[in-house]
Amino acid sequence: MKWSSLTRKLPIKWKLTIWSSALLCILFVSYNILQYVVMEKWSINYEKQNSKHQLIELEAFFKEKSIRTPSELKSYAQYFATINEKNQLIRILDDKGKPVLIVSHSVPSSWVKPKRVVSLQYEITYHQQERLLILRSPMTTFAGTIEIVRNMEMFDDFQEAFFFVMVATGIGAIILSFLGGAIIAKQLLVNVQAMTNTVKRIKKNGLNERVPVNDTNDELAQLGKLFNDLMDDLEQSFLQQKQFVEDASHELRTPLTIIKGHLTMLNRWGKNDPNVLNKSLQSSLKEVERLNQLVHELLELSRAESESPDTTEWETVDVSMVIDQVIRNFENVYTDYKFRKIRSESLYINMVARHLEQVLVILLDNAVKYGQENQKEVHVSTYRMQNVAKIEVKDFGIGIPQEEIPYVFHRFYRVDKARSRKQGGNGLGLAIAKRLVEKYGGTISIESKEGQGTTVILTFPVVR
Numbered sequence: 001m002k003w004s005s006l007t008r009k010l011p012i013k014w015k016l017t018i019w020s021s022a023l024l025c026i027l028f029v030s031y032n033i034l035q036y037v038v039m040e041k042w043s044i045n046y047e048k049q050n051s052k053h054q055l056i057e058l059e060a061f062f063k064e065k066s067i068r069t070p071s072e073l074k075s076y077a078q079y080f081a082t083i084n085e086k087n088q089l090i091r092i093l094d095d096k097g098k099p100v101l102i103v104s105h106s107v108p109s110s111w112v113k114p115k116r117v118v119s120l121q122y123e124i125t126y127h128q129q130e131r132l133l134i135l136r137s138p139m140t141t142f143a144g145t146i147e148i149v150r151n152m153e154m155f156d157d158f159q160e161a162f163f164f165v166m167v168a169t170g171i172g173a174i175i176l177s178f179l180g181g182a183i184i185a186k187q188l189l190v191n192v193q194a195m196t197n198t199v200k201r202i203k204k205n206g207l208n209e210r211v212p213v214n215d216t217n218d219e220l221a222q223l224g225k226l227f228n229d230l231m232d233d234l235e236q237s238f239l240q241q242k243q244f245v246e247d248a249s250h251e252l253r254t255p256l257t258i259i260k261g262h263l264t265m266l267n268r269w270g271k272n273d274p275n276v277l278n279k280s281l282q283s284s285l286k287e288v289e290r291l292n293q294l295v296h297e298l299l300e301l302s303r304a305e306s307e308s309p310d311t312t313e314w315e316t317v318d319v320s321m322v323i324d325q326v327i328r329n330f331e332n333v334y335t336d337y338k339f340r341k342i343r344s345e346s347l348y349i350n351m352v353a354r355h356l357e358q359v360l361v362i363l364l365d366n367a368v369k370y371g372q373e374n375q376k377e378v379h380v381s382t383y384r385m386q387n388v389a390k391i392e393v394k395d396f397g398i399g400i401p402q403e404e405i406p407y408v409f410h411r412f413y414r415v416d417k418a419r420s421r422k423q424g425g426n427g428l429g430l431a432i433a434k435r436l437v438e439k440y441g442g443t444i445s446i447e448s449k450e451g452q453g454t455t456v457i458l459t460f461p462v463v464r
């Protein structure tokens, strides 16, 4: 419990370092243990084979010399001494188990107790620090036992040295892997640290800080880029919001200033002059109406911007029907205008009918607002091109200068501010229309010639 809470608190750098060192340590230790065991087995086998070889040689000698009794052995003592190897004892016992011949090279006979056997066997014993491999076998030429004792000192010395080397290299490897792990972890975490620092700076200084991204294109660099993109979007939207609030306040201020002017004037000296009173009240009422309209449009814009499309509300809208209805309403209000349907293919779009109506009202309203005295006509066309439903609203009004067209969709943008204001425009209509159309995967574009007229083209994905 304590350990896990400790590791959880550790920085990633240390976690990576410790894990890499621990893994390497385990790997190294297990490899060395395996190597040690294999070597041990191999060395014992090697010694066993040597002893066996010696035994076969001795027996062949006994056969050759036809030695039948232990007493005959004595005369060959010199020979045994020469064939005996270093660190080896050869001892022959009679049928009672008493040694009758002992030749030794650095292995005193007292180290091993004599023992009779009836079949070949190996034994490993220790005399103090010395490890001894004993081969015992019954003699074939006479009743007795032959013992060959080998001191494994050489292997043991070798293994001891090997063990020390192993431990030393193991410790070295762990230290190296610890350092390596620390360096790799540091390299990996440089970007993360940079990001942390950036977030800290953003908290302190604002949204314009960015993470320094190197050109490695690895996962961390990609994360850094993504983070910067996100910050760009966030900053952009933050600035837009700020701009919007500034613009909206500015727009609201104009009618308020006018109303205030009238009220101040009335308060000072207009109260008793019915003419001034009436004029001021009329102007103030007009401004209040404008304020009302502005607030209404702001609300519509905010809705169009924020609402994510709720597809459950969508219906299959018969475009002609909606257009007919909007035209009828306009004909009632603008009796001097002619609204004509030029091309009328039957079209169906998946959307909220109210939104299509709202867009058409904005477009027809503009067509009328920015019309010319002698050209009081508006044409509406609907047709289908491949899978796209197109709706065009064409007027023959004052038009929009080519360079201004891209801006008319911006909030509060008006080509001729004074004229627009006179017509009751706040520069929000096309902004609202654009957002509504785009909500349904549609587009809105404008073609216009100054002094000749404007065509607004809407496209929507058509219902199959």
Ligand code: ADP
Residues within 6 Å of the ligand: 362, 366, 367, 369, 370, 395, 397, 398, 399, 400, 408, 409, 413, 414, 415, 416, 420, 424, 425, 426, 427, 428, 429, 430, 431, 454
């Ligand atoms: P507004 O409420 O001011 O009409 P819009 O967003 O609807 O705001 O339009 C933005 C500006 O684009 C208008 O102020 C006007 O200058 C210009 N505009 C829009 N429609 C037309 C049109 N049919 N003819 C000429 N100018 C237009």
